[in-house]
Amino acid sequence: MFLVGLTGGIATGKSTVSLMIRELGVPVVDADLIARQIVEPGKKAWKKIREVFGEEILLESGEIDRAKLGAVVFSDIEKRRAINKITHPLIYSEIRSQIFKYLLKGEQFVVLDLPLLYESNKVTSYLYKTIVVACEDELQLERLMARNQFTEKEAIARIEAQMPLEKKCSMASIVIENSGSLANTRKQVEGIVRLLRSSKHHIYNRVVYGGGFVVFLCLAIFLLYWFCLG
Structure with missing residues (x-):
């Protein structure tokens, strides 16, 4: 079995591409989904986050208010490090567990959907190929503002807080251009999956x-x- 990394910039359409890959029958390990699961009420990470950040980052249901927590850690690098220290070991432990499960099932390859693939640099040396989902700068800004109800200033700040998309593209084995129609994106994804299956x-x-x-x-x-x- 071999591993393929999938990443992109915020609001470039990585989740859409990840879903398309799944629909083609390829196993995907989704770090975002794992990150949500490990902070469910009562779990180890949830308890630690409540202890460090206080009750004010919780919703009435007891779930973590991701928007409020995101605003807190985005504006404070020390708090960002604190949340990463709590969650990252658990996330990568579950990623390893899922990879092992697919290995035992005899899968040819597995796609790791990792938003911070290059930023964390924890798994890049284990990957056969890396895929970056990109789109035009103006479109990325429009999508982020519409999706998260950010002002233009807030959206620009979030985009600039990440590794530049251009740099990610230069480091990738494959770039998916997601500025056009869904049909065009799907065509690219299908071609990439065929290429990987021929490996x-x-x-x-x-x-x-x-x-x-x-x-x-x-x-x-x-x-x-x-x-x-x-």
């Missing part, structure tokens, strides 16, 4: 890593036998 990299991984495990096992047996004879 033999999963066979290479099995030979290299599977072979390495066999060599290690044989060496361990030999050493055990040698010590027993001695």
Whole structure:
């Protein structure tokens, strides 16, 4: 099996592309979904966030008010580090767990949907390919303002807080241009999935890593036998 990273800029359409990939039968590990699940009321991260940030970031239901918490951590880098310290270990632990599950199922490849793929740089060395979803700057701004009800100033601040989209595109193996119609985006996604399915990299991984495990096992047996004879 091999891993493919999927990322993009805020409001460029990464979630739309991720859904299209799923619809084509490709397993996707969604970091955003995991991030929501680990902070559900009563869970470890939820308790720690309530302890650090106080009751004021909770809704009446007990759920975390993501908009309010987002505003708090966005304006304070130390608080942003604090929330990352609470959530990131749990998120990456669940990502590893899901990858292992798909490995056992014999999947050819898995797509990791990671908003901060390049910013965190935790998994890039394990990826066979990386995909960045991009769109025109003005369209990105319009989408973000409409989606989150931000003012233009707020939206620009959120965009500029991320790694520049142009830089992400320069680091990517594949760029999906999502400024046009959904049909055009879907056509790009279908072509990329066909390309990945034609890859033999999963066979290479099995030979290299599977072979390495066999060599290690044989060496361990030999050493055990040698010590027993001695």
